[in-house]
Amino acid sequence: MTVDENRRMVDVYRNLAGRYDILSNRLYVVGQRTMAYKHLAVQQLDLKPGDTVVDAGCGTGHNLPLLSKAVGPTGRVIGVDLTDAMLARADDRVRQHGLTNVTLQEADLTRFVFPKDTAGIIACFSLTLIREFGTVVQHGFDALAPGGRFVVLDYKLPRWWPNFAVPAIGPMVAPFGGTLEMVRRKPFEEVDRHAETMRMLERYFGWVYVAVGVAGERSTV
Known part of the structure; x- marks a missing residue:
């Protein structure tokens, strides 16, 4: 992301941080089941005790208790987000739940160095916000x-x-920093390109998806 794009997203999510969870919960009124989708996504990681997992764009940390439980006390959860205010909310959740195997890091995901031999990476509603997803x-x-x-x-x-009818979506995504250009982005295609195998699960009449990409053996060439 460019410096200007980063600043814009940080400004948006600093303003949203205190009410982000409330806004997300309001989506239930129109039939979205955001937490159910997140539970489903975490399940698809198929994590084991002792694994390392990265929550890429962890936001206020909704996934962190689920991930922490999945990898157990010998595992490691790394929550990464661009915005300090969102991470502050995530840190509150970590402390509230006593998640001793969770660390948080403020970083631009395009520059973040993922730990080698990570067992899982999860990105919930974050990649479409990044031009270089x-x-x-x-x-x-x-x-x-x-x-x-x-x-x-x-x-x-x-x-x-x-x-x-695509322009009609603009007012719905704008409060979360979204644009019509972002609406057309397809991170799942990149997952498919790099994965050995990939499958897609669709929810909410095709508006929401969970893409699950499995990494193959690394090339030794």
Whole structure:
């Protein structure tokens, strides 16, 4: 991301941090089950005790208790986010739940160095906000252990949604820093490109998806 893009997103999410969870919960009114989708995404990581997992764009830390439980006390959870105010909320959640195996890091995901032989990477509603999402996916797969999983939970345009109606989505994504250009981004295609195998699970009439990419053996050439 450029410096200006980073500043814009940081400003948006600093303003949102205190009410982000409330805004997310309001989506239940229109039938979205955000926490259920996140539970599903975490399950797709297939984590084991002792694993290392990265929450790429952890936000206020909703996933952290789930991930912490999955990897156990011998495992490691790394939550990464661009915005200090969101991480402060995540830190509150870490302390509240006593998550001793969780560390938080403020970083631009395009420059973040994923730990080598990571068992899993999860990105929930974060990659479409990043212009260079392909870089994040590539770096993630470069670090994943063979058989490790990169799981993306995000929004997409359903196949049935007409192109002329795309502008109508603008007011819905704007409060979260989204733009119409972001709406058209497809991080799942990058996951498919780098994964040995990938599968897609769709929810909410095709608006929400969980992409599960499994890393293959690393090339020795």
